[in-house]
Each structure stands twice: as C-alpha cells, then as structure tokens.
Amino acid sequence: QVQLVESGGGLVQAGGSLRLSCAASGRTFSEYGVGWFRQAPGKEREFVAAVSGSGSGTYYHDYANFVKGRFTISRGNAKNTVYLQMNSLKPEDTAVYYCAATSSDGLYYTEASYDYWGQGTQVTVSS
Numbered sequence: 316q317v318q319l320v321e322s323g324g325g326l327v328q329a330g331g332s333l334r335l336s337c338a339a340s341g342r343t344f345s346e347y348g349v350g351w352f353r354q355a356p357g358k359e360r361e362f363v364a365a366v367s368g369s370g371s372g373t374y375y376h377d378y379a380n381f382v383k384g385r386f387t388i389s390r391g392n393a394k395n396t397v398y399l400q401m402n403s404l405k406p407e408d409t410a411v412y413y414c415a416a417t418s419s420d421g422l423y424y425t426e427a428s429y430d431y432w433g434q435g436t437q438v439t440v441s442s
Contacts, residue, residue: 324436337414345394353410368420
C-alpha cells in the first residue's frame with residue numbers, strides 16, 4: 316500500500332509561484348510512476364504532468380499550449396516525494412491538485428492508470 320499526501324497549495328496572485336509536494340509512505344515508492352492531476356470547479360479532472368519511477372522521464376499535458384514551461388514535475392533526492400513547481404500562475408490554474416501513483420514504472424496520463432490517490436490540495440490564483 317502507498318499513502319499519498321499533497322501539500323503546498325494556497326492562495327497566490329496571478330504571475331506568482333507555488334511548489335506542490337506529494338509525500339508518499341510505503342515501500343518501493345521510488346519505483347512508482349507518479350502523476351499530477353487537477354480539477355477545477357464544475358470541470359472534470361484533467362492530467363497535468365507525470366514522472367517516471369527513476370525521475371528521468373517526464374510528460375506534460377499539451378506542453379506547447381498548456382504548460383509552456385510554466386510547470387515542472389520532479390522527484391526529490393530520496394525519491395519518496397514528487398514536486399510540481401508552478402510558475403507564472405494564471406487564474407485558470409485554480410483547481411484542486413491531486414497526485415497519483417502507479418506501481419508500473421512509466422509515464423501515464425489517464426486516471427485509470429493510477430492505483431493510489433491523495434486527497435488533493437487547493438490552489439487558488441487571484442487576478
């Protein structure tokens with residue numbers, strides 16, 4: 316079993332930055348693929364970014380139009396924490412952000428690919 320806890324959300328002005336953390340407990344988390352998703356009010360949950368177990372591989376949702384270098388996913392040195400660095404935040408980035416993990420080491424962008432989910436952390440960007 317893997318338990319995931321997100322932190323780092325909050326209220327920030329447009330153009331600001333936040334770093335979200337996903338801390339995991341449980342064995343062999345360093346071998347798990349991890350993804351970040353978000354759900355805005357009234358919208359379906361959508362994929363944001365994923366990182367492989369080794370941390371060497373990353374994948375972003377619609378990089379050219381959506382992320383544009385604003386978001387960076389990474390793993391901590393101890394591999395039991397995954398980060399989502401978010402810069403140049405916009406009001407449309409307002410959402411609950413969730414991290415998810417799968418025991419399969421790879422890059423996945425569908426919710427069904429993930430076995431474990433955190434409770435989410437609220438990010439609110441004011442204009």
